[in-house]
Amino acid sequence: MPIRINTNDYCAFTADHRKFASLLRGAGDILRLLALIENLPENLAMSTPQRVEHQLTDKGHVPVYTTAVVEQPWDSYTASDHAVWRTLFRRQRELLVGRACQEFLDSQDAMGMGEDAIPKFADLNRQLQARTGWTLIGVQGLLPELDFFEHLANRRFPVTWWIRKPEQLDYLSEPDLFHDLFGHVPLLMNPVFADYMQAYGLGGVKAHGIGADALAQLTRLYWYTVEFGLIDTPDGLRIYGSGIVSSKGESLHCLESDAPNRIGFDLHRIMRTRYRIDTFQKTYFVIDSFEQLIKATEPDFRPYYQQLAEQTSFPAGEVQSDDRVFHRGSGDGWLLDGDV
Numbered sequence: 557m558p559i560r561i562n563t564n565d566y567c568a569f570t571a572d573h574r575k576f577a578s579l580l581r582g583a584g585d586i587l588r589l590l591a592l593i594e595n596l597p598e599n600l601a602m603s604t605p606q607r608v609e610h611q612l613t614d615k616g617h618v619p620v621y622t623t624a625v626v627e628q629p630w631d632s633y634t635a636s637d638h639a640v641w642r643t644l645f646r647r648q649r650e651l652l653v654g655r656a657c658q659e660f661l662d663s664q665d666a667m668g669m670g671e672d673a674i675p676k677f678a679d680l681n682r683q684l685q686a687r688t689g690w691t692l693i694g695v696q697g698l699l700p701e702l703d704f705f706e707h708l709a710n711r712r713f714p715v716t717w718w719i720r721k722p723e724q725l726d727y728l729s730e731p732d733l734f735h736d737l738f739g740h741v742p743l744l745m746n747p748v749f750a751d752y753m754q755a756y757g758l759g760g761v762k763a764h765g766i767g768a769d770a771l772a773q774l775t776r777l778y779w780y781t782v783e784f785g786l787i788d789t790p791d792g793l794r795i796y797g798s799g800i801v802s803s804k805g806e807s808l809h810c811l812e813s814d815a816p817n818r819i820g821f822d823l824h825r826i827m828r829t830r831y832r833i834d835t836f837q838k839t840y841f842v843i844d845s846f847e848q849l850i851k852a853t854e855p856d857f858r859p860y861y862q863q864l865a866e867q868t869s870f871p872a873g874e875v876q877s878d879d880r881v882f883h884r885g886s887g888d889g890w891l892l893d894g895d896v
């Protein structure tokens with residue numbers, strides 16, 4: 557497989573890969589360069605972008621995991637791709653004023669993420685690197701957990717390069733460019749949230765080494781904060797979770813519907829709570845601040861995992877007696893099973 561090396565300063569690579577760039581620009585000791593390439597982690601070798609989606613197998617649609625890092629094939633986006641971005645961007649921005657937290661909206665503006673066209677990762681990286689040292693890297697689809705954690709631990713955020721089709725505006729079953737870029741990337745401009753994401757990656761590498769249960773408990777934390785988190789502000793509850801801000805239906809549901817519970821953030825409670833992957837959440841957890849997230853997740857989780865191993869999990873929609881309840885859900889329209 558040919559390895560392409562990007563010598564652009566704003567390429568998807570940082571740190572180690574800068575070594576490459578300077579090597580290439582310099583006299584070019586080809587032997588040393590080859591030695592470096594040999595040592596490149598497999599998932600950091602650039603490949604040709606493919607659109608890797610769920611494929612139909614005898615078990616139904618299953619995700620295909622791909623570890624390659626790709627250069628964003630920006631010139632290959634069609635007018636229809638850009639139109640999908642524009643439509644979704646406009647629709648969500650309109651909806652999110654007064655619903656998303658101000659940090660999210662301001663960060664989006666500050667990094668120059670606009671509706672005109674699908675942003676270039678290289679342009680966003682210039683802002684991100686200056687502000688918090690994060691780098692976006694292009695990927696083809698879902699990553700295996702450990703690869704994902706290792707990217708986060710190194711302040712690299714993997715972004716799916718392809719965008720959904722016009723007939724998938726409201727729902728698709730896996731992350732695409734709109735979810736990853738519009739949903740996840742803006743808050744990486746926030747220094748506290750940026751640190752939380754890196755800490756999560758380090759915690760993920762650790763949990764991965766401990767075992768499947770630890771990993772499942774940590775994943776619940778990601779789900780109920782990074783993907784579906786709400787934050788309490790002087791103006792009321794606001795959204796910061798990426799899974800919400802990239803969805804029209806859930807942006808309305810999480811704040812305005814009577815059905816779901818809205819409960820104060822509690823780390824242990826969250827790590828015991830199952831969740832939904834196929835419907836709106838039955839419960840949203842509300843943080844007071846991003847500092848609260850950092851503080852609560854600072855301690856070593858090993859003893860937590862040990863303790864959790866002896867405790868049963870909570871159904872997604874169940875309110876516990878010691879919950880700090882912002883809103884007790886009516887449970888309207890809930891499916892009885894299907895928590896994961």
Ligand code: PHE
Nearest residue numbers: 755756759853854855856857
């Ligand atoms: N402090 C956690 C641990 O020791 C790591 C972590 C940080 C987990 C942030 C989640 C979020 O495992």
Ligand code: FE
Nearest residue numbers: 731783798799
């Ligand atoms: Fe996501």
